[in-house]
Amino acid sequence: MADFLLKALLGGIGVAIIAGPLGSFVVWRRMAYFGDTLAHSALLGVALGILFDLNLNLAVVMCCVLLALLLVSLQRKRIIATDTLLGIMAHSSLSLGLVAISFLPDVRIDLMSYLFGDLLAISKEDLFWIYGGGMLVLTLLAILWNPLLAFTVNEDLARVEGIPINLVRLALMLLVGIVIAVAMKIVGVLLITSLLIIPAAAARRLSKTPEQMAFFASLIGCISVCLGLWGSYQWDTPAGPSVVVSAALLFVFSHSLPSR
Amino acid sequence: MTNSAFIQLQNVNLHFGNRHVIQNVSFDIESNQITTLIGPNGSGKSTLVRILLGLQLPDSGTIGKPDRLRIGYMPQKLHIEPTLPLTVERFMKLAARATSAEILGALKEVNVEHLLKNPMQKLSGGETQRVMLARALLRQPQLLVLDEPVQGVDITGQIELYELIAQIRDRHQCAVFMVSHDLHMVMASTDKVICLNHHICCSGHPEIVSNDPSFIALFGRDGASNLALYSHHHNHQHDAHGQVIMDHPCVESTESPPESQQQLSAPSKQQQGDRHHG
Secondary structure, three states: OOHHHHHHHHHHHHHHHHHHHHHHHHHHOOOHHHHHHHHHHHHHHHHHHHHOOOOHHHHHHHHHHHHHHHHHHHHHHOOOOHHHHHHHHHHHHHHHHHHHHHHOOOOOOOHHHHHHOOHHHOOHHHHHHHHHHHHHHHHHHHHHHHHHHHHHHOHHHHHHOOOOHHHHHHHHHHHHHHHHHHHHHHHOOOOHHHHHHHHHHHHHOOOOOHHHHHHHHHHHHHHHHHHHHHHHHHHOOOHHHHHHHHHHHHHHHHOOOOOO | OOOOOOEEEEEEEEEEOOEEEEEEEEEEEOOOOEEEEEOOOOOOHHHHHHHHHOOOOOOEEEEEOOOOOOEEEEOOOOOOOOOOOOEHHHHHHOOOOOOHHHHHHHHHHOOOHHHOOOEHHHOOHHHHHHHHHHHHHHOOOOEEEEEOOOOOOOHHHHHHHHHHHHHHHHHHOOEEEEEEOOHHHHHHHOOEEEEEEOEEEEEEOHHHHHOOHHHHHHHHHHHOHHHOOOOOOOOOOEOOOOOEOOOOHHHHOOOOOHHHHHHOOOOOOOOOOOOOOO
């Protein structure tokens, strides 16, 4: 197998594994649009990272977490309905990112690869980021699994039972931020949310417990990556979108199975 | 005011914007007693529960609780996303580190052990309430807080559930604080009633409260209909927001107003005892 294909496969599988459990939380907590908004702001993170000469992955994580904090505080003030607020933030931060990039002199950025991903151009360094970030995310998730789940079922109950819900909420945002930074290389900012929610939604039909759903979501994500890469190689289609199309097909297929 | 009540609320006030939702509320919860909070819709019952639980900070006032109080809480409603696969067993395990035997024991206590492997979303209203009660018991609570525990349960089920709560109090020796909007249903299984309409209108033994003019004024012709037909004089009135527009001697003064006694003509029950002053 070609070296670039192997790296793409390893990178895609790494992202799919962490996206499974985290995507399940995005589905359970109805955070799909929230995730989209954070993903859109990632491009602004890239621009700021170049401007201040920071590591781009780190800049994206920081940008996502800052935006998440801003979103939560604006949501509490109830200035405007949450979905409108998310819509405003998503598209303004994406546009701000595009405008900021155009101001950067002497920098040539392949915009398409940030918007739609460039799975076939994954480097060794990217793989280190994916697997390092992935280990961190999975470890944090394992530690926080029960509090996160209790907080997802009912926030008031969780608080009465002594779970520090603000801390848990912050941790979840941080985790989503890391996954977005890492997954940006694979499917790009416009398609990241699909990698979080489609495998999780497909896994719902196969699962009886939250843990099963997280596991099946990872598995379905991995299958999507393999199918997408194979299709991309076979028919010379763009790799990121091919992965998403495969995931969508698996979702449709999961609905033809009897529900458990 | 020094007493040794298990939990004491003193002069608790809360505003939401311009609305004075909780007005100078003070009461005690005694250990091993069932205290019922009763009041019309929008009278601040659930808000008061949230203050007691520490979910909402009051603007002023104090809440005296023992250190490291173990609370078992049963919220008014439990909505679980259909996308979250959750069996009753897994739901119970979220509350405390419990063994399978302990979980089964708690479910047996509320007669729903057969539901162990069922998904939470497929339970009926009454089953959900019982499972939530079992989950609260799993924490071996010193205080059980139940917000409208019989919501969505039919009449026979309601009576059973109230009996069950009384049994649980006897067995676990815990204090119970519950919210209800139907005094007559809870009368048999409660030790103390607090009648709330932003302020405490009256409180005390359920028999006494049910005959209190301010209670009748609050629940009025339609609300307290299953009491009997009372013809009575309001000793104070509430406006649309529950604010008292006239004076209300039941809170302010110690002697009962003379007119309330002659106007109250309950068929069988004589007005008895003095009213408790919030």
